Amino acid sequence: MSSRMLRPVRADHRTAPSRFTAPAGMRLPLVAAAVVAAGLTAACGPATQSVGAAVPSTAERSAQALPSAASSVAASAEASPSASASASASASASAQAGSPTAKAGSAAATRTPAKPTRTSSAADPAAVPGPGYDSSADAQKQVDAALRAAKSDGRMVLLDFGANWCGNCKAADKVFAQPQTASALGASYHLVKIDIGGNSSANSALLRKYSPSGGTYTMPVLVVVSPSGTIRTDTHVTGNPSLTSDGINAFLRQWAS
Numbered sequence: 622m623s624s625r626m627l628r629p630v631r632a633d634h635r636t637a638p639s640r641f642t643a644p645a646g647m648r649l650p651l652v653a654a655a656v657v658a659a660g661l662t663a664a665c666g667p668a669t670q671s672v673g674a675a676v677p678s679t680a681e682r683s684a685q686a687l688p689s690a691a692s693s694v695a696a697s698a699e700a701s702p703s704a705s706a707s708a709s710a711s712a713s714a715s716a717q718a719g720s721p722t723a724k725a726g727s728a729a730a731t732r733t734p735a736k737p738t739r740t741s742s743a744a745d746p747a748a749v750p751g752p753g754y755d756s757s758a759d760a761q762k763q764v765d766a767a768l769r770a771a772k773s774d775g776r777m778v779l780l781d782f783g784a785n786w787c788g789n790c791k792a793a794d795k796v797f798a799q800p801q802t803a804s805a806l807g808a809s810y811h812l813v814k815i816d817i818g819g820n821s822s823a824n825s826a827l828l829r830k831y832s833p834s835g836g837t838y839t840m841p842v843l844v845v846v847s848p849s850g851t852i853r854t855d856t857h858v859t860g861n862p863s864l865t866s867d868g869i870n871a872f873l874r875q876w877a878s
Contacts (some may be wrong), residue, residue, distance in 0.1 A: 746807030747776060752794035753785050754816035760824050767811040771848035777877060778848070779810040782828050783841035784818020790841045792864045802870055809877035810845075817842075832857045845876040 747770070767778045783790035796802050797812075806812055817824050817840070829835070831844045832855045843861065845853040854876055862868040 746804070747774075747811050749797065749803050749806050749812055750814050752791070752798060754783055754790075754814050754818070756785075756816040756819045756821065758816075760813070760815045760821075760827055763813045763815075764827065767813050768846070768848065768850060770811050771846075775848060777810050777853070778846040779806070779812045779873075780827075780831055780844040780846060781812060781814045781841050782817045782824075782832070782838070782844070783814070784816060786818055787840045789839075789861070789864060793841050793869065796864060796866055796869045799866060802866060802873070805870060805873045805877075809873065831855070834858055843872070 764778070764780065770776070771778050781790075781793070783793070797806065815824050815827060817828050817838075828838065828842065831846065831852060832838070832842055834855070834857055836857075838857055839861065841856075841861070843854075843856040847853055856862070862872040
């Protein structure tokens with residue numbers, strides 16, 4: 622009887638759950654760990670990002686920085702339009718420097734320069750004096766001026782010694798006044814008319830200087846003198862040409878050069 626009563630009690634004792642209570646020696650370390658964790662949280666501050674959030678990569682940070690850089694460049698261009706215009710002008714100038722027009726200008730600068738337009742007084746006809754002889758003129762000065770002009774333009778000097786009362790001289794004057802003959806005279810000669818029909822010793826001395834053969838002179842005496850002062854022909858020696866257009870024009874062409 623006593624043995625049967627003891628078995629159930631033992632069985633119940635084995636199957637009943639037991640409650641674990643930490644020994645007093647283990648409670649102190651757990652409390653200390655909780656205090657340390659709370660102190661670290663207060664010192665570092667609360668986390669601004671959840672633990673599961675992904676950290677942005679380097680590439681993503683660079684991509685985010687690009688719009689800001691573009692905005693800064695645009696702002697600089699708007700703030701300094703003159704600098705932008707200067708850069709555009711420089712680029713345009715560089716492009717033009719290499720353009721075909723610039724190359725053509727450079728090539729033109731290396732070409733042989735064209736010959737200058739002739740500006741000598743020979744381009745204009747020499748003045749042809751009118752008919753008759755001026756007894757009051759300084760014949761020597763006229764001859765000297767004609768020789769200076771001849772040295773400058775290469776024309777010949779034609780000395781016409783005559784008199785206002787001489788019929789042959791008047792005939793020659795009529796031919797000299799004709800357009801074709803006047804054009805030939807102006808193109809190739811400086812004509813000086815010298816009066817030897819009066820009493821001018823100076824003019825008579827000029828006749829002897831340029832026609833030194835002497836004797837009786839048949840007027841007009843036509844003497845062609847080169848720019849250097851050399852006598853090319855003297856009609857007192859050779860005889861006068863026919864005092865017509867054909868005769869005088871042929872004479873002028875023969876001694877023009």
